Amino acid sequence: MRQIVAPAFAIILFLMFWEVLVWLNDWPDYKMASPSDLWPAFWRFKWLFFTFGWETLWRTVVGLVIAIIVGVTFGMVMGFSRVVRDGLYPLLVGFNAIPKATVVPIVALMFVGQHDLNTILIAFMISFFPIAVSVSIGLSTLEPEYRDILRALGASRLTIFWKIALPKTLPEFFGALKVAVTLAFIGTNLMEIVSPHGRGLGALFDSGKTNSDYPLMFAVLIALAILGIALYYVVVLLERIFASWAERQAE
């Protein structure tokens, strides 16, 4: 009960504060739209919201899944081999350090017209780094005793990975996935905004901007926030299912 009421109360309080702020300053909606302007803006384009929301969602998820596959693979290789880790680390850090906003136009030009591919690619590029790093750290910091317990019984490397290394890394993996899910979302939207003739919520935001429809822009922001929250909690749910043991029960 408290888990629903407390956040709901916080949200209502936030919306009220926002509304009052706009009303007190007497801001016009091109300076700052108030929450009461948002619903009409949403209702007018409700079909676009749903179809574009879906576009944004599936591309983010596909980008994220690719990021998980590639990130876990890189993480595993780096976690098991010191040489590979030392070799790849600077490259990965450099790759991650490039602001993705600068990569967006390059990718948009590289695969011009292939909007889905572009968007998924950016979502993947922006989100795979934390996954790779967390998995590699999780594997490389596995206490040698854990390995010895199984190795002394004649277990193969694969068995050790499957029975110990993989489950032990799950909490770190989910921690990184929570970060990655938000990042992937940012990546998708960056591409949707920049790419000409784009689709998705980012494109809707951009068309709001071109048409000076400020309430629409704010409504898109809220829609993005809702999608982001939903995705985040899907990860939390998965974590509860697969790594609930990592949470300490409160006494």
Add this chain to the structure above:
Amino acid sequence: MEAFCCNKHSKTKCSLHFLRLHFIWVGLMTPDEEKELIRIDNVSHTFNTITGTLPVLKNLTLSVPENGFTAIVGPSGCGKSTVTRLVAGLLKPNSGSIWLQGQKVLSPRNIVGMAFQNPVLLEWRSILKNVMLPLEIVPNSLSPTNREERARALLKLVGLAGFEHKRPSELSGGMRQRASLCRALVHRPEVLILDEPFGALDAFTREDLWQIMHQLRAEEPFTGVLITHDLREAIFLADEVIVLSGRPATVQFRQKLTQQGARSLDQLYTREANETLLVLREQIKIARHAEEIGA
């Protein structure tokens, strides 16, 4: 099950065992006590570190008889843990050889069970599933229900009945160490290697676990190697105490104890026990002194 000589052997092995006992009786074979199960033969080992080479063992020779219990003590960092890793087959010596049951150790063998100072239980498994882990790896003919029964029986023996479905994080340090001992013994290993398993426990818990060790030994015999810093622990648990010299370690002194097998805690507080402790303490002093001079 009463018909078997002990619960370690199969039926055929058991009759062989009786035959052997008969031969011993008529004087054709030497008794069990003489048979060595672990043999470390002239082993030297050196680690390569960033700063150079670090010799840890030098011409180490020792043996442990079948169903015997040997404690190895020595100055800190003298290479005691290296000995356990060598016996377990986790490490290959630079020179010399290690033998288990008359076979040279070349890789890990599943007749070994290990317990460390850190109980290393898997947090995502219940205590019961943790104890059953070796049965998933060591080939055995037990059915899933038999595996569970086996694990439950061991847990009961160490006083953890009722905690089977708890997570390791819900247990105290002593309880976790008990579970770790169960895991080390669940597949009925011939050799139990204990690397300071009671080092991080408080004094009373430690004494409880010492007694549990004797119970476990009485219940199903195994050959034990105990690495420890605690001389009282060594003379309470072991049949023989070996003092290693400082690095590079070699056998400096060995003391066969008059008490063999199970004994009561009161026997730790006798004149004889104190004398043994003094002798061992003196040997440790010598080992440490020699190391300081060497350094």
